Amino acid sequence: MSPSYLQFDGLGRTFPGVVALDGVSFSARSGSVHALMGENGAGKSTLLKILAGAQPPSSGRVILDGQPVNFRGTAEALKAGVAVIYQELHLVPELPVMENILLGHAPSTFGFIRRGAMRQRAAELLKELGEEGIDPDMKTGLLSLAQRQMVEIAKALAWDAKVIAFDEPTSSLSARETDKLMEVIAKLRDAGRCIFYVTHRMEEVYRICDAVTILRDGRHVATHPDLKSVSRDELVKQMVGREVQDVFNHSPRQVGAVRLEAKGLLGKGLSRPLNCKVHSGEILGFFGLVGAGRTELMKLLCGIEKRRGGEVLLDGQPLPAGQVAAAIRAGLVYAPEDRKAEGIIPIASVQENMHLASRWRLKVGGAFIASKKEAEITRDFTAKLGIRTPGPWQEIRLLSGGNQQKVILARWMSGPVKVYLLDEPTRGIDVGARAEIYKLIQTLAAEGAAVIVVSSDLPEVLGLSDRLCIMRQGALVAELPRVEFHPEAILKTALPVELETVS
Amino acid sequence: MSSETATCSAPKRPKFRHLEQLSMAIVCVLVMGCACIFVDGFATIGNATGMLLTMSIVGMLCCTMLFCLASGDFDLSIGSVVALAGVSAVCVANAQNSVALGVCAGVGVGGLIGLLNGSVVAYLKINPLITTLATMQAARGLAYIAGDGKTVTASEDFAKLGGSLSIPWGSGHISIGYSVLVMLALLVIFGVVLHYSVFGRSVLALGGNEEAARLAGIPVKRTRLMVFVLQGLVAGLAGVLLAARLQTGDPKAEVGLELKVISACVLGGVALTGGRGSIFAVIWGMLIMGTVQRAMDLQQIGIYWQFLITGSILLAAVIIDRFKSKLG
Numbered sequence: 001m002s003p004s005y006l007q008f009d010g011l012g013r014t015f016p017g018v019v020a021l022d023g024v025s026f027s028a029r030s031g032s033v034h035a036l037m038g039e040n041g042a043g044k045s046t047l048l049k050i051l052a053g054a055q056p057p058s059s060g061r062v063i064l065d066g067q068p069v070n071f072r073g074t075a076e077a078l079k080a081g082v083a084v085i086y087q088e089l090h091l092v093p094e095l096p097v098m099e100n101i102l103l104g105h106a107p108s109t110f111g112f113i114r115r116g117a118m119r120q121r122a123a124e125l126l127k128e129l130g131e132e133g134i135d136p137d138m139k140t141g142l143l144s145l146a147q148r149q150m151v152e153i154a155k156a157l158a159w160d161a162k163v164i165a166f167d168e169p170t171s172s173l174s175a176r177e178t179d180k181l182m183e184v185i186a187k188l189r190d191a192g193r194c195i196f197y198v199t200h201r202m203e204e205v206y207r208i209c210d211a212v213t214i215l216r217d218g219r220h221v222a223t224h225p226d227l228k229s230v231s232r233d234e235l236v237k238q239m240v241g242r243e244v245q246d247v248f249n250h251s252p253r254q255v256g257a258v259r260l261e262a263k264g265l266l267g268k269g270l271s272r273p274l275n276c277k278v279h280s281g282e283i284l285g286f287f288g289l290v291g292a293g294r295t296e297l298m299k300l301l302c303g304i305e306k307r308r309g310g311e312v313l314l315d316g317q318p319l320p321a322g323q324v325a326a327a328i329r330a331g332l333v334y335a336p337e338d339r340k341a342e343g344i345i346p347i348a349s350v351q352e353n354m355h356l357a358s359r360w361r362l363k364v365g366g367a368f369i370a371s372k373k374e375a376e377i378t379r380d381f382t383a384k385l386g387i388r389t390p391g392p393w394q395e396i397r398l399l400s401g402g403n404q405q406k407v408i409l410a411r412w413m414s415g416p417v418k419v420y421l422l423d424e425p426t427r428g429i430d431v432g433a434r435a436e437i438y439k440l441i442q443t444l445a446a447e448g449a450a451v452i453v454v455s456s457d458l459p460e461v462l463g464l465s466d467r468l469c470i471m472r473q474g475a476l477v478a479e480l481p482r483v484e485f486h487p488e489a490i491l492k493t494a495l496p497v498e499l500e501t502v503s
Numbered sequence: 504m505s506s507e508t509a510t511c512s513a514p515k516r517p518k519f520r521h522l523e524q525l526s527m528a529i530v531c532v533l534v535m536g537c538a539c540i541f542v543d544g545f546a547t548i549g550n551a552t553g554m555l556l557t558m559s560i561v562g563m564l565c566c567t568m569l570f571c572l573a574s575g576d577f578d579l580s581i582g583s584v585v586a587l588a589g590v591s592a593v594c595v596a597n598a599q600n601s602v603a604l605g606v607c608a609g610v611g612v613g614g615l616i617g618l619l620n621g622s623v624v625a626y627l628k629i630n631p632l633i634t635t636l637a638t639m640q641a642a643r644g645l646a647y648i649a650g651d652g653k654t655v656t657a658s659e660d661f662a663k664l665g666g667s668l669s670i671p672w673g674s675g676h677i678s679i680g681y682s683v684l685v686m687l688a689l690l691v692i693f694g695v696v697l698h699y700s701v702f703g704r705s706v707l708a709l710g711g712n713e714e715a716a717r718l719a720g721i722p723v724k725r726t727r728l729m730v731f732v733l734q735g736l737v738a739g740l741a742g743v744l745l746a747a748r749l750q751t752g753d754p755k756a757e758v759g760l761e762l763k764v765i766s767a768c769v770l771g772g773v774a775l776t777g778g779r780g781s782i783f784a785v786i787w788g789m790l791i792m793g794t795v796q797r798a799m800d801l802q803q804i805g806i807y808w809q810f811l812i813t814g815s816i817l818l819a820a821v822i823i824d825r826f827k828s829k830l831g
Contacts, residue, residue, distance in 0.1 A: 304718060325720035342714045343715055343718070344712065345707075345708050348707065356708055357719040368701070369704065
């Protein structure tokens with residue numbers, strides 16, 4: 001067994017209001033494939049970004065071949081032989097393959113590129129990967145996705161990368177392309193490289209990986225240097241981790257009439273027509289992995305994306321397709337998953353953000369804003385929801401994630417809302433604030449609203465929901481009442497299909 | 504600090520929330536103070552009214568450019584629109600023998616160009632820089648076509664619009680140009696609209712985070728269209744007033760005006776990236792630019808040096824803007 005080549009020592013990374021990584025320590029050997037597993041938001045991407053030099057750690061260090069390294073950019077990481085291959089490939093589509101492969105360090109004399117040498121080097125690297133079929137002169141954008149991935153790997157080899165990390169490399173590959181990639185990865189491993197492999201697919205982990213590290217909530221749960229000795233169930237258990245805590249305090253509520261109903265809904269992100277209902281006083285959970293189509297479904301329901309077919313009924317009344325403002329006026333509101341990009345106006349004040357949507361309601365004299373009334377409402381909600389801010393004038397980006405989320409919830413709560421669609425309402429929010437948000441969601445339901453909670457955090461959806469919908473690959477694959485909530489079964493249902501066919 | 508200042512106790516809003524506004528106000532006072540001390544003839548009433556008059560065109564357009572920048576866009580066509588509106592207004596007024604029709608034509612043509620800019624940017628999602636660069640050229644061309652390549656002389660009735668209001672002052676009187684009054688009115692109107700109206704807040708929300716604004720049900724496209732239409736209308740009005748004051752419609756008028764206007768806004772602290780801006784920022788920026796310009800004129804600094812100096816000021820302003828947004 002080879003000695004450990006890459007070591008993480010107490011690695012930590014915090015963002016304002018969020019702890020993404022918390023003292024993670026483990027090591028990986030060269031000549032082996034090391035899987036990195038965990039639920040969404042466990043800290044895998046942050047770890048990769050630190051490894052790639054795209055982000056500095058807040059604490060701790062990375063030790064490469066016995067030497068502590070401190071990359072101040074991806075270029076330094078590449079020079080040290082560390083390459084990360086992200087899900088979205090970083091290639092210039094307009095350039096020929098060879099220029100992409102040698103991007104940033106093309107062979108040159110006095111600043112002039114030696115195209116012959118470049119072509120030869122690119123061809124060599126492609127051959128090493130068994131991709132002689134790719135013409136180095138071809139425009140990169142014309143290649144298939146799998147081929148572009150190979151170009152990306154060749155690019156890593158061109159830097160003589162000793163450590164190559166793959167972030168969900170098979171998510172858009174066919175079975176045959178996956179086989180090919182596995183072969184290449186095995187070859188890279190046998191050549192003595194240290195490979196990281198981030199994936200959700202248990203099947204692939206057992207197929208290609210030698211060791212595994214599991215992260216959860218930014219913390220290191222376990223590293224198994226010998227994967228073969230660990231059972232699949234054990235891994236799932238460690239990934240899900242936490243017991244379903246009693247922060248949820250689930251108590252049955254009065255469930256009333258159907259509030260929102262989707263009939264034969266079709267549109268971007270859905271692979272087949274979808275039907276679902278949510279009742280007054282009910283919390284309906286939506287679980288699935290990233291890319292299962294949950295966010296897309298929410299956007300279709302509230303009219304951000306235009307549906308291609310089917311109907312959405314609110315209290316029996318059809319909603320027009322693709323009109324957010326109409327949905328909001330009718331009482332259907334959406335709190336987006338990506339708070340920073342879609343929820344808040346970062347440089348605007350708390351008050352401004354809170355009243356972003358209710359603008360047309362709080363008016364005096366036609367077009368002008370009832371500022372006093374707004375200030376009053378802001379004060380009320382700040383107190384009621386316990387929003388911690390020095391004042392309503394504070395720029396919202398300076399608040400913690402939990403407090404930002406509360407402001408967004410207040411934005412909707414100040415109006416007559418019938419259905420809340422909450423997409424990952426606690427993403428990036430610390431445990432204490434989470435409990436407050438859970439309580440708030442339960443209050444909303446108890447007051448008669450219908451609430452849909454989308455979450456990738458299994459304990460969270462299990463703790464909150466009265467009923468659970470599971471989505472996989474753009475389709476609703478299961479609907480369970482609360483009595484049938486079994487975490488392991490649910491996670492298995494949510495995992496991509498080919499897993500089951502193999503197991 | 505968050506723990507004890509939590510929740511509801513009526514929080515005190517800092518007097519000057521945006522430090523940069525305070526800092527620009529100080530810079531403005533300093534610049535004007537220096538001009539008063541070191542430039543002969545600056546600290547006189549006659550100079551002040553003259554300076555306001557030369558600033559008035561830039562000042563009017565700053566009001567709507569503020570909206571444009573706040574929503575995250577640009578409008579480069581305004582200089583050409585001012586010229587086009589002036590020529591059109593004079594031509595129509597002469598042909599129809601009606602000042603009112605002439606004014607309508609000038610303002611209207613500005614509004615139409617604004618409508619074109621806004622539709623292309625908001626609905627076809629074309630980059631505003633390219634769009635308004637194109638309409639800048641096109642409007643300039645139209646101005647030459649309308650005036651047959653020459654300046655058009657305005658009638659005396661029309662020129663009365665470029666007159667001024669006399670206010671008794673001590674033994675004599677001070678005269679304030681109508682275009683100065685219009686500028687002041689627009690500053691007040693657009694200031695109130697930006698800060699207190701639904702439309703104004705939507706513009707800022709749009710510039711701050713378009714996606715969040717859209718998801719909150721703000722009619723993003725319509726808002727953006729409105730901003731460009733307003734910009735066009737105000738440019739049209741400015742063109743009419745300028746033509747009246749100069750008694751000619753000049754197709755060569757105000758080349759490079761758009762850059763002066765954007766410089767003044769940015770200098771005052773309106774963010775180029777959108778989402779941040781206030782009418783005070785515009786006022787400080789305008790006053791600084793106006794003072795520097797006036798001081799250079801009084802000192803008889805050559806036009807070549809003036810270009811160099813105003814260019815340097817703009818560069819300094821955008822570097823400061825970048826620095827500020829980095830700090831934030």
